[in-house]
Amino acid sequence: MPHSLINSYGVFAVESFDAGSVNYQFGTRVEQTDINPDGINGLSYTPVSASAAALWKLNDRNSLNLAITRSSRAPQVQELLAHGYHDATRSYEIGSLGLKEETSYNLDLGYRFKTDWLRAEFDLFHNWANDYITQQRSGDYVDENGNPCLSGCVPVVLSSQQDAIFKGYEAKLIMPMLESRYGLLELTLFSDYTRGQFVNGGDVPRMPPLRYGLQLDYNQDQLSSYLRLTRAEDQPHAGAFETATAGYYLFNVGVNYQLKAFGDGKLLVFAKGNNLLNENIRNSTSYLRNFAPEAGRGGEVGFRVSY
Numbered sequence: 223m224p225h226s227l228i229n230s231y232g233v234f235a236v237e238s239f240d241a242g243s244v245n246y247q248f249g250t251r252v253e254q255t256d257i258n259p260d261g262i263n264g265l266s267y268t269p270v271s272a273s274a275a276a277l278w279k280l281n282d283r284n285s286l287n288l289a290i291t292r293s294s295r296a297p298q299v300q301e302l303l304a305h306g307y308h309d310a311t312r313s314y315e316i317g318s319l320g321l322k323e324e325t326s327y328n329l330d331l332g333y334r335f336k337t338d339w340l341r342a343e344f345d346l347f348h349n350w351a352n353d354y355i356t357q358q359r360s361g362d363y364v365d366e367n368g369n370p371c372l373s374g375c376v377p378v379v380l381s382s383q384q385d386a387i388f389k390g391y392e393a394k395l396i397m398p399m400l401e402s403r404y405g406l407l408e409l410t411l412f413s414d415y416t417r418g419q420f421v422n423g424g425d426v427p428r429m430p431p432l433r434y435g436l437q438l439d440y441n442q443d444q445l446s447s448y449l450r451l452t453r454a455e456d457q458p459h460a461g462a463f464e465t466a467t468a469g470y471y472l473f474n475v476g477v478n479y480q481l482k483a484f485g486d487g488k489l490l491v492f493a494k495g496n497n498l499l500n501e502n503i504r505n506s507t508s509y510l511r512n513f514a515p516e517a518g519r520g521g522e523v524g525f526r527v528s529y
Contacts (some may be wrong), residue, residue: 265319300315341396404442427460
């Protein structure tokens with residue numbers, strides 16, 4: 223990328239007030255971004271964003287929230303000006319000076335439920351993204367200098383934009399399993415899913431798969447520990463010229479013990495076990511999933527001091 227001077231300014235306002243059992247929140251933000259690359263005419267963008275949300279406390283156990291937002295952002299300098307081999311993504315990236323501001327209209331609906339034996343959180347979202355900016359493979363392969371090649375090639379990735387729709391959910395259930403003088407044991411069930419599609423057809427690349435799982439948390443005084451098992455399904459909606467990824471199980475455990483070190487300082491000692499099933503995990507959101515899987519079975523021990 224050419225050397226560039228970037229100036230960005232923003233002003234925002236947030237207002238929140240209660241009206242009966244409903245809490246209302248409103249916000250707006252205006253930005254000004256100017257990019258002045260060496261040897262190229264300057265670029266200027268003025269993204270405007272706004273939001274309106276309401277939280278209804280139906281009773282002591284139930285609440286409902288609704289949010290409507292308009293979010294706008296300016297293209298990033300690498301999306302505009304990149305032209306060359308990018309070692310971190312193992313691809314030859316080509317930007318586009320014709321990119322416009324990306325604007326997304328978002329609708330979020332959430333529900334919260336709480337009793338002595340159960341806590342539940344459900345969130346649904348539907349986003350309409352106009353001129354969504356993404357980096358997509360073109361289907362061409364070149365060497366690190368940009369020349370067509372037959373071996374040791376890397377894919378060409380182009381910055382482009384088109385309208386897209388994103389929809390999905392997040393869900394969580396938390397249930398106490400045991401509570402006594404020996405501590406508290408809680409079970410959490412969780413799941414999330416996001417589907418991204420272009421309006422004119424095709425899948426948005428590098429999207430996460432459907433995930434679900436459970437976590438057990440045990441806490442007693444200064445001791446806390448967890449056991450978490452996550453199942454990620456296959457991701458067949460990889461995007462044009464991208465490869466699908468297989469599902470996997472991710473099993474992590476950890477334990478923390480809080481000590482008082484000195485004065486107001488605190489010492490936390492911890493141990494973690496990651497990917498204990500030693501699964502071959504290919505992250506569908508990664509540019510490097512075909513070259514570098516996620517870390518295999520591993521462990522960490524350490525301490526953290528806060529004061």
